[in-house]
Amino acid sequence: MKQITLTLDEAYDLAYRVLRHSGFSELHAAAVARNTVNGERDGCASHGLYRIPGCVRTLRAGKVSPDALPTLQDSAPAVVKVDAAGAFSLLAWEKALPLLVEKTQQGGIAALAINRCVHFSALWADIEPLTEQGLVALACTPSHAWVAPAGGTTPLFGTNPLAFGWPRPGKAPFIFDMATSAAARGEIDLHRRAGKSVPPGWGLDSEGRETTDPARILEGAMLPFGGHKGSALAAMVELIAGPLIGDMTSQESLDFDAGAGGLPYGGELIIAMDPRRFLGDEADTHLARSETLFSAMTAQGARIPGERRHRERARSEVEGVTIPAALYQEIVALG
Amino acid sequence: MKQITLTLDEAYDLAYRVLRHSGFSELHAAAVARNTVNGERDGCASHGLYRIPGCVRTLRAGKVSPDALPTLQDSAPAVVKVDAAGAFSLLAWEKALPLLVEKTQQGGIAALAINRCVHFSALWADIEPLTEQGLVALACTPSHAWVAPAGGTTPLFGTNPLAFGWPRPGKAPFIFDMATSAAARGEIDLHRRAGKSVPPGWGLDSEGRETTDPARILEGAMLPFGGHKGSALAAMVELIAGPLIGDMTSQESLDFDAGAGGLPYGGELIIAMDPRRFLGDEADTHLARSETLFSAMTAQGARIPGERRHRERARSEVEGVTIPAALYQEIVALG
Structure with a gap:
């Protein structure tokens, strides 16, 4: 699969441009661009730039306001x-x-x-x-x-x-x-796009039978x-x-x-x-005790949730983010 | 396995007597007796009368106050x-x-x-x-x-x-x-007492290997x-x-x-x-919408958490509770 690497600024500019072109206000376009680039930056592809086409599709369907203020x-x-x-x-x-x-x-x-x-x-x-x-x-x-x-x-x-x-x-x-x-819907859709089957236990087909075919699960039921x-x-x-x-x-x-x-x-x-x-006044003492728990997790090979995201963040800030060329073209075509 | 059936009052009286005899104050003995009989009544054996020996053991070990007021x-x-x-x-x-x-x-x-x-x-x-x-x-x-x-x-x-x-x-x-x-510890212990193995995925032995032997899991690690x-x-x-x-x-x-x-x-x-x-003022309207969700669960065969407990409660109030004879003897011996 061909891939494209973008700096974080390039990714933001692309997302912002496409969202503005689609009709979102400056404030909303900026918020969505920031959020999806942050997702991509943190190694969370299912909440990264992959979300831009869905945001645009939702606007075109008249199912999101482009400019309402909260x-x-x-x-x-x-x-x-x-x-x-x-x-x-x-x-x-x-x-x-x-x-x-x-x-x-x-x-x-x-x-x-x-x-x-x-x-x-x-x-x-x-x-x-x-x-x-x-x-x-x-x-x-x-x-x-x-x-x-x-x-x-x-x-x-x-x-x-x-x-x-x-x-x-x-x-x-x-x-x-x-x-x-069992999995995020975006994960299942990314499997479908990549032509891969999913692990057992992720979903049922429309007849209620277990399946590992992501397309059938998307039409049937997730678990x-x-x-x-x-x-x-x-x-x-x-x-x-x-x-x-x-x-x-x-x-x-x-x-x-x-x-x-x-x-x-x-x-x-x-x-x-x-x-x-x-x-x-004892807050700091007790927060320090939570660090003992985290150390004991790490010591036996368990992961601290969020650590991988921050490692990916540090890497992306230097190396940029890499997305499938097909997704890149899909987003560019929207702008 | 031999079993004994007790009315809820008999179960309460037994628990209360044993707890008082062990040294708990009237208030604590009553609270523990009520709680464990309620568990037994609601079909939750792992939080039923099975807990009485553990409560007494904890007191004998000096690890619980028999009478402290909150x-x-x-x-x-x-x-x-x-x-x-x-x-x-x-x-x-x-x-x-x-x-x-x-x-x-x-x-x-x-x-x-x-x-x-x-x-x-x-x-x-x-x-x-x-x-x-x-x-x-x-x-x-x-x-x-x-x-x-x-x-x-x-x-x-x-x-x-x-x-x-x-x-x-x-x-x-x-x-x-x-x-x-994956399971309550009491569940694993009840399997051990009954001489049954547990389903895969409940725990590891003390070497960190998967096992279905409840005794090995109790010595090793649950999952x-x-x-x-x-x-x-x-x-x-x-x-x-x-x-x-x-x-x-x-x-x-x-x-x-x-x-x-x-x-x-x-x-x-x-x-x-x-x-x-x-x-x-809209609280009742929105609470009624949650009933639509519950009806949709029931319609497709999914259980509403807590319903079984209330069915068991209604049954126990008429028929009493049935516990293993060995447990009954163990509790009686404490009093």
Whole structure:
């Protein structure tokens, strides 16, 4: 497979140009370009430049606002809401971040609901700024109904990612960001594009039979990771980032899309906690104890979630990012 | 295997008598008897009467207080702490519940840290009273270092259960309570007692090799469920119910036990959210949408977590509970 290498600036300029040409406002084009280049930079191809065509397709289908500005609502002492008004989640998140941090520092724990947003971005990018302020954070969002519950055969849940971050002063934060499906939908689609089969356990065909053919899974049903436990977590994400925040379930999002092939539309829930409000002056002592846990993981060969991302980041800043030539041409053709 | 059937009152009286005889105060004996009989009643043998000998063993080893009373601390606008002072978690939880509910209703979200508690009980029992008040809740706790992280071979994490509850007015709440290990340690021990091997993927022997022999796993390392994703969740539980609340990791708990064979000692974190503070007058409308999700699960044969427990509860209230005769004799011999 032919590949193209771009510097981070070149990648950003390409993404920004294509998004602007497609009709996104300066603010939204910049936010999406930054987010997708950051994904590519951090070695996360399924949330990298690969997302640009989907963003453009969603706009052309009339399923995302190109220019809506978010509205902030201080809805309870420990709850912030931000209405993305049908645009991507990124500007809404930026707008709400300072108030979420303030409420977390005041109360010890606080929640942010991002509502009416179109969602394509990786959750670790929403978690990272919270860990940089010394906060612990959780985030989740439904998607489209693509995943069958354990014991079922028909799509109902989204890939419903769940992300968690823990601050590590002076070090890259501990951050995991995982689909509650066995694989991310982007991963399955990347296999299809590459003409590869997927590992067993990733999904079912439209008759509800297990298959390793990515195209059949995309038409059938994905499976949750870890059997009924992953399925339970996927249901939790549906509930707390759907009805709890007055927003859509994955099924409702897919119904709203009505076959347009647009990105998921709905809400995202972020919960932040301030170790200083839990621990007072002892916060540093206890955060240091978490480093003992991380050292013990590393010592036996287990990975610290997020470390690979930061290694890739350092490398990309020097060497740029390398993407398939076909993807590059697809993006260029949009601009 | 011979079995004994007891009414719920008989089971309670037996547990209470044995616990009192062993030295627990009236309040603690009643709380433990109630909790374990409730577990047995709800069809959860691994958190049922099977726990009584472990509670007594922990007391004999000097690893749990028989009579300490909990102390409540209102530590931040959205954070409650309760110090169990080395006793079981149950009385501390009862004491803290009203203030946690009040803070959740005021702020929209609040957290409770139960500190310095010995923990043996199922988390769903802590979640249920919150859902009964119309709240959404999450709970987790480390245990002893029994589980190897994904990619490792040596015990480091606890079985680290994670529980979640969602209120369903007029119905049994949606509650899952799952070990982030492939199986609960009690499950593995019940297999050992029954002379059965366990399914593949539950654990490693002390050389780090996969095995299905429960005794070898108990001496070696259990495995997380769902590979690196379950492992990441286990690490999250270590962090947020350990250092974040100023309490022990599973490794520290095991070190503190120093081979006495006592129950895990440390903290539990509970997070509660009030749909009414997120949604205002629209709360009922949105909670009704969650029922659409549950109906769609049931329609395709997927289970609603917690439903089985409530079916078993209804049955046990009529028919009593049936336990192995060997366990019955073991408990009777303690009293």
